[in-house]
Amino acid sequence: MRRPGLPTEFARAALRTVRARDVTVYAHPRTQLARLEQAGLLHRLADGYFAVVPSDRVGEGWRPTVEAAAAGVAAADFGARGFALMGVSAARLHHVLPRAVGIAVVAAPRRRAPVTLADRDATVRFLVRDLALMHLEVLESDLGRCLVTTPEQTLLDLAHRPRQDGLPEEVDAAVRALAPRCDPDLVAEVADGQRLGRALDRLRRQGLLS
Structure with missing residues (x-):
């Protein structure tokens, strides 16, 4: 309307x-x-x-979450189904990372320079990924529904790059909160299909997956 x-x-x-x-x-x-x-x-x-x-x-000083802002920017660049929130951003939408962070991570079909948000001290980073290979679902954000990595995909992505976003403690907490929600067999299947075996091994060594 x-x-x-x-x-x-x-x-x-x-x-x-x-x-x-x-x-x-x-x-x-x-x-x-x-x-x-x-x-x-x-x-x-x-x-x-x-x-x-x-x-x-209107008139309330509204602003979307960092994750929604990242989704909006990505949708404008790649289309509504041309990207997916991943990593710490997916963890936020899965409610395993309660504190807002100053970084958003987007899986994108091609290279894209980071974007600095105008309304807060936060940056959107874009990682080139083949979305057809990723396990995705649709979740709600402040700007509408968008693609987000599933719990299993998110778990592996976080374990694969636990320090790359400069939030090792937050990532560790998110991994530990997310692991019990995941199907170990599906995690193994995702890892096998995306060459994330080291991330899977790391999770098993930590006793988070059987």
């Missing part, structure tokens, strides 16, 4: 996020996007990326 003051294409955008360079309804997109942001109808996620503010949150 079109919101008063917002073009129809904004309401139809993947995860309600638009890129300034894609906006065709205005002759001077950045000027008009800034106006809509000032009016509280848009929220600037990063340079050139704007999310539609929920109609019931």
